Amino acid sequence: QTRLVESGGDSVQAGGSLKLSCAISGFTYSDYCMRWFRQCPGEQREGVANIDDEGRTTYVDSVKGRFTISQDTAKTTWYLQMTNLTFDDSAMYYCAYRDRRGGGCTFSSEEFDYWGQGTQVTVSS
Numbered sequence: 001q002t003r004l005v006e007s008g009g010d011s012v013q014a015g016g017s018l019k020l021s022c023a024i025s026g027f028t029y030s031d032y033c034m035r036w037f038r039q040c041p042g043e044q045r046e047g048v049a050n051i052d053d054e055g056r057t058t059y060v061d062s063v064k065g066r067f068t069i070s071q072d073t074a075k076t077t078w079y080l081q082m083t084n085l086t087f088d089d090s091a092m093y094y095c096a097y098r099d100r101r102g103g104g105c106t107f108s109s110e111e112f113d114y115w116g117q118g119t120q121v122t123v124s125s
Contacts, residue, residue, distance in 0.1 A: 002026035002114050004095050009119030012085055016123070020080040022095030022116055028076065029053075033098050033105035035112065036069060036080045038091035038121075048093070049080060052105035060107065062088075085123045092118040 008020040020036070032053050039045040049069035050058045057069050068081040078095060096112035 002028070002097075004097060004114050004116035006093065006095050006116040006119040009093060009121045011122040011124065014086055014123055014125045016085050017081070017083045018085065018121060020082070020093055020095075020119060020121070022078045022080075024076050024097060024114075029097075029099040031100050031102060032075075033100040033109075033112075034069075034071070034078050035096050035105075036078075037094045037096060038089075039094070040091045045094075046091075047107045047110070050105045050107065051078060052100060056105065058106055082121070085121075087123050087125045090121060090123045092120050094118045 003025045004022055006020060006022050008018060010018055012018055033050060035050045036048045037045050038048050048060055048063055049067055051069045051071055066084045071078045095116045097114045098112040
C-alpha cells in the first residue's frame with residue numbers, strides 16, 4: 001500500500017523559513033507528478049508547487065521566488081523549502097502524488113492518487 005507522510009510543519013515568525021518533507025512508501029510510479037497543496041479552514045485547497053520525475057517544477061505565483069520544491073535522488077522524498085514566510089502562508093500543507101502517464105505536471109489537474117495526512121504551518125506576524 002502506497003503511503004505519503006509529511007513532516008516539518010511548525011510555528012514560525014513572519015520572515016522565517018521552514019522545510020517540509022514528504023516521504024513515500026510502497027508502490028511508486030516511474031512517471032509521476034508530485035504536488036504540495038495547502039488549505040486553511042473554510043477555504044479552498046490551493047496547489048502550491050509541482051515536481052515531476054524529470055525534476056521539472058512549477059509554482060503558484062504567490063510563492064514564486066520564496067518556495068522551492070525538490071526531491072531526493074531516490075525520488076522517494078520530496079521537499080518544500082519555504083522562505084520569507086508571511087501570515088498568508090499559514091495553512092495545513094499536504095503532499096499528493098499521481099501517475100502522470102506521460103502527460104504534464106501542471107496545475108490544470110487536481111486529481112491525485114495518493115495524499116498525505118498534512119503538516120501544519122503557522123506563521124505569526
